[in-house]
Amino acid sequence: MGYRAIADAAMTAHFAFLLYVMFGGFLAWRRPAAFWPHLCFAAYALGIVTIGWPCPLTTLENWARVRSGAAPLRAGFIDTYLTGVIYPTDQVLTARFVMAGVVAASWAGAAVLWRRRRVKKA
Template identity: 30%
Template sequence: MPYKILADIVVLIHFLWIVFLIFGAFIGVKYKAVKIFHISGLIFAFIIQIFDWYCPLTHLEVWLRTKHDPALAYTGSFIPHYIEKIVYIELPRYTIFILTVFLCGFNAWMYRRKR
């Protein structure tokens, strides 16, 4: 049971991390430390998309779920696994890549606009 709870906590943290990457520029324009952390996170997200890696949080969650019940583990990326359950569609890898590029561009625009 503790592995399942820990895996659920990792999912929550992963979700909050994605929300921060999407909306972090709104806070980052005011606070330099948040801006540095946010831009670093965007760079990391971009790099893992380019090299087709999975986020370390995905690996941690899958490992925890496997420890709880091997049947609960999944392969692939965090985003399609959970988004598919919400909207019942599959997201191709290139779609996630395009959304990542758009997100980085939007945030770059936000930071440059506030100067």
């Protein structure tokens, strides 16, 4: 029972991580200090996708699933829970570009707002 809860918590943390990577940049619109943690999370997510860095949440989830008697994920978190469910299997690249576009838009919006605040103060 405890291992299953750990696996479920890791899965939930994965979803939270992805949501933060995608939308966390919008927090910087109100709280500029939130930009730096978001940059780190986005950079790590980019490394996972482009370089193949390991995801500790996937490792934790697989470890807990095996200990609970369940099979490990057949692929990574995204391939298991999102690809073919949230978007079609043949649209992985499109989904990545959409995510990158949302992140870029959030950062561009933050830059515009920060600049306006500096101009107002001057």
